[in-house]
Amino acid sequence: MRGSDFLLHVLWLVLFQAAAGWCQANITSMLAPQADRVMALEEWEERWHEGRIGFHQPQVHKMLENNIDKVLAGRTGVRFFFPLCGKAVDMKWLADMGHSVVGVEISEKAIKEFFEENNLTYSAEPVPAIPGAKVYKSSEKNISLYQCDLYNFSSSIDGQFGAIWDRGSLVAINPRDREKYTSLIISLMAKDCRYLLDTLLYNPELYKGPPFFVPDEQVHSLFGNSCDIELLHSVDALTDRQRNWGLDYLTENVYLITLKSS
Numbered sequence: 001m002r003g004s005d006f007l008l009h010v011l012w013l014v015l016f017q018a019a020a021g022w023c024q025a026n027i028t029s030m031l032a033p034q035a036d037r038v039m040a041l042e043e044w045e046e047r048w049h050e051g052r053i054g055f056h057q058p059q060v061h062k063m064l065e066n067n068i069d070k071v072l073a074g075r076t077g078v079r080f081f082f083p084l085c086g087k088a089v090d091m092k093w094l095a096d097m098g099h100s101v102v103g104v105e106i107s108e109k110a111i112k113e114f115f116e117e118n119n120l121t122y123s124a125e126p127v128p129a130i131p132g133a134k135v136y137k138s139s140e141k142n143i144s145l146y147q148c149d150l151y152n153f154s155s156s157i158d159g160q161f162g163a164i165w166d167r168g169s170l171v172a173i174n175p176r177d178r179e180k181y182t183s184l185i186i187s188l189m190a191k192d193c194r195y196l197l198d199t200l201l202y203n204p205e206l207y208k209g210p211p212f213f214v215p216d217e218q219v220h221s222l223f224g225n226s227c228d229i230e231l232l233h234s235v236d237a238l239t240d241r242q243r244n245w246g247l248d249y250l251t252e253n254v255y256l257i258t259l260k261s262s
């Protein structure tokens with residue numbers, strides 16, 4: 001390499017590192033208001049027991065319905081993963097279309113309500129690899145819901161997935177766990193996995209969450225090294241529910257994330 005080329009190369013590296021450092025510092029400062037917020041698993045279970053589940057929607061989520069063709073990409077019989085599944089009716093909707101669904105949820109009440117409210121009979125059995133965990137399986141549909149902490153789940157328990165629907169999940173986990181969450185999700189993606197991710201943007205000074213604020217820059221810093229990321233929609237999602245939290249704007253971003261081919 002000639003001397004001038006070498007100098008240019010070094011200059012480029014220095015500039016690149018400075019820009020990366022600036023981006024990271026910018027993300028850290030955006031996240032600061034919620035960085036230390038922690039929801040214990042018991043608090044989630046309490047919410048279920050007290051019926052404080054305003055996040056639950058009785059109908060199929062519009063963003064899943066509107067983007068299902070992009071997620072399926074012509075495939076049939078896709079294995080869907082639902083991290084932090086709650087009792088999302090989307091699971092039954094997909095199973096009715098012939099796909100299979102695996103969900104993970106800490107609340108046993110949520111899991112039982114899912115099956116009961118959708119008129120599905122089920123059986124439960126222990127999961128030997130996860131002490132204390134149970135898997136609830138529908139007798140009629142291809143739906144298995146693991147009752148355990150998400151971070152105890154892995155591809156060694158139930159393989160990898162062809163699709164992931166992440167609504168109320170990345171935005172619900174504790175902000176300090178996002179790197180750990182990302183590694184787990186990437187490890188669960190099969191080569192052809194199409195991961196639909198729903199995030200929320202709002203002023204984190206005004207509301208402590210959950211759901212937590214996840215900026216676009218962080219989606220890129222979390223997934224960008226391993227994945228291609230396409231922003232499919234960015235829409236105004238402010239309703240009276242969030243106005244009552246004190247928010248003055250709320251943007252819902254929906255991404256399609258796929259593993260890089262190399």
Ligand SMILES: C[S@@+](CC[C@H](N)C(=O)[O-])C[C@H]1O[C@@H](n2cnc3c(N)ncnc32)[C@H](O)[C@@H]1O
Nearest residue numbers: 044055056084085086105106149150167168172
């Ligand atoms: C905001 S709710 C979203 C539920 C569902 N995805 C939906 O859209 O209706 C988050 C859910 O994750 C569960 N949860 C939170 N942390 C968890 C963890 N670490 N492992 C398993 N479940 C968890 C809670 O009990 C709650 O049902």
